[in-house]
């Protein structure tokens with residue numbers, strides 16, 4: 001079996017703030033033991049609420065910030081230890097697109113020049129061919145040759161994002177990290193940019209780490225999904241499995257809070273009650289326990305077992321919630337035939353009721 005394009009293993013990031021002469025040093029546990037893979041030509045959608053650590057993971061993958069632990073393998077090769085010089089070469093294979101392309105486009109530089117700069121820097125084309133390549137890239141993202149001589153402010157938000165995509169593609173990357181790349185756009189423009197990204201994936205074989213807080217966007221764009229809660233991945237899997245059969249209670253809450261994918265479906269969206277814990281406070285139990293409808297007392301004192309990470313498979317981190325679901329789905333008939341199951345479900349129900357009463 002060939003190696004996946006990117007393999008992230010047990011990635012951890014803790015920021016230390018304060019300290020010094022008078023301040024007390026504090027640790028923000030922002031990313032905790034995160035593992036996932038991105039296959040060639042796949043879009044891995046990383047979704048979670050604000051502050052869950054999505055941007056940090058994107059930056060860790062590109063080594064724009066350094067991890068405290070874990071490893072990163074690009075095409076099977078460890079890149080976590082590479083020197084700055086080696087990383088500069090590797091960065092050509094990995095690009096990033098931000099939410100606000102205006103911030104990353106110099107207002108004084110014509111867009112043709114902005115796209116040509118990385119081609120020249122990495123000497124990807126002979127000088128005389130650079131202009132043709134810029135035109136080719138503009139056309140690839142649905143813009144025209146005549147737009148090369150305009151300045152960024154002459155474009156709409158959606159067009160600017162297309163320019164950012166063209167510039168990222170200029171170095172022929174294998175992986176593009178899209179950090180909230182469509183979040184600032186109107187819905188109809190969002191759909192156009194998402195379709196463009198999917199089209200480029202099919203035509204060029206590029207892969208994406210697509211970061212978004214919006215389940216509806218992830219549903220449209222992702223082939224695989226990772227659901228992040230307070231720095232931990234609580235569920236990963238193929239998109240059709242995660243959306244068709246979400247297993248973690250947090251995934252279900254995110255889905256209930258997002259619009260129905262069925263046109264005309266008037267289902268009420270349910271806001272997620274409560275707040276995630278601060279990264280500065282890491283209690284021993286499950287981070288999601290205070291918001292979890294299936295939580296029992298034990299969840300507040302110990303982390304529920306994590307199912308082992310295995311490549312490409314659907315995994316649910318919370319074995320306890322899974323077991324509760326499985327048992328409650330048993331029909332009375334099945335439960336009668338299986339006294340052990342019946343006993344177990346009675347115990348779980350009682351534990352849950354007691355935990356709610358306290």
Ligand SMILES: Nc1ncnc2c1ncn2[C@@H]1O[C@H](COP(=O)(O)OP(=O)(O)OP(=O)(O)O)[C@@H](O)[C@H]1O
Pocket residue numbers: 015017028030048049050051052053054055056057213279
């Ligand atoms: N340099 C830093 N020092 C201390 N804490 C940080 C630093 N950078 C990020 N954090 C904290 O890490 C947590 C995760 O931030 P991050 O930006 O990765 O989350 P996010 O899921 O991308 O959220 P958002 O969608 O709001 O950008 C936040 O609580 C943030 O305050």
